[in-house]
Amino acid sequence: GAPTISIFQKPPGVIPPGGSTTICCSCPCGNGSFVLYKGGHLLRTLEQNGSRAEFSISNATHEDEGTYNCHYQEGGTVLARSDGLHITVAEIHLPRPDLSVLPGHEVTVGAEVTFRCTTTHPSTSCYLYLEGQIRAQLLWREPGGYNFSYVQKGDSGRYSCQCYTLNPLRQWSAVSKTLDLVLR
Numbered sequence: 001g002a003p004t005i006s007i008f009q010k011p012p013g014v015i016p017p018g019g020s021t022t023i024c025c026s027c028p029c030g031n032g033s034f035v036l037y038k039g040g041h042l043l044r045t046l047e048q049n050g051s052r053a054e055f056s057i058s059n060a061t062h063e064d065e066g067t068y069n070c071h072y073q074e075g076g077t078v079l080a081r082s083d084g085l086h087i088t089v090a091e092i093h094l095p096r097p098d099l100s101v102l103p104g105h106e107v108t109v110g111a112e113v114t115f116r117c118t119t120t121h122p123s124t125s126c127y128l129y130l131e132g133q134i135r136a137q138l139l140w141r142e143p144g145g146y147n148f149s150y151v152q153k154g155d156s157g158r159y160s161c162q163c164y165t166l167n168p169l170r171q172w173s174a175v176s177k178t179l180d181l182v183l184r
Contacts (some may be wrong), residue, residue, distance in 0.1 A: 003029045007082035008069045010054075012129035012136070013162045013175040016092040020058040024132075025082060026051055026090075032074035032155055039066050046072035057087070065089045094121050094173035098129075099161045106182045113181065115139070117161035119173060126163040130155070156183040 006025040016019050026036045034053035036043045046053040057064050070082040097119040107113055117139055119128040127136040139161065158180050161175040 002026050003032075003072065004078040005029070005070055005072050005082045006086045006132075006134070007068065008134050009085060009087065009133050010173065011133060012133075012160065013127075014088045014090050014092070014164075014172045015060045015064075016055070017061060017089060017172075018059065019060050019089075020027045020056065021060070021087070023055045023057065023068055023085065023087070024069075025053045025055070025072075026082055027070075027072045029072050029079065030074060031037070032072055032079070035071045035073060035078075037069045037071065038148070043068075046056055060089050062089050065181050083134055090172050093171040093172050094119070094124070094163060094165070096174040097126060097161055097163050097176045097180050099159060099176040101159070101179055101181060105180060106184060109183050113155075115159065115161070117176065119163045121163065121165065121173070123166050124163040124173070125166060126161050129162070131158040131160075131178075156181050 005025060007025050010022045010024050023036065028051050032048045036055045044055055064085055067084040067086050069084055071078045072080040097117050100116045102114045115128055119126065126139045128139050131137050158178050160173045160176045160178045165171040
């Protein structure tokens with residue numbers, strides 16, 4: 001079968017103007033090249049020895065906002081295309097939320113884990129990010145914070161959260177400090 005290629009943002013989250021992020025493409029492929037597209041237009045090609053390419057965005061502007069894809073090619077033939085990764089650039093107006101996890105940073109596989117993203121700002125929603133994943137998890141609002149519970153394998157890694165206001169002029173918080181979850 002054809003190789004699969006994944007794309008993710010590191011660190012994840014909405015980037016403030018002037019901020020930076022890295023778009024990572026990874027593929028268990030050969031020695032071809034990774035090509036980064038934005039909105040269907042070729043941006044950059046990276047010759048690659050190994051399974052990963054990193055494209056940096058620094059001093060971000062609204063021009064950097066959009067949907068990015070990676071293609072993997074050998075000898076001019078595209079062998080794999082990633083899903084689209086949406087990058088958002090927006091002013092950060094709200095303070096950084098606090099992310100915590102219960103029962104703790106180290107849990108056994110199958111245990112229920114609750115993430116709590118705590119923000120001082122009323123009427124917000126929050127996203128939970130796992131580095132390496134393209135999709136963010138929308139957290140449920142509950143008394144005392146925003147919660148997300150799961151009991152799956154493969155969910156260890158580096159988490160962070162970010163909140164935004166529900167009014168039409170969506171205002172974003174800074175991204176929380178990261179939290180590493182280890183499954184035993």
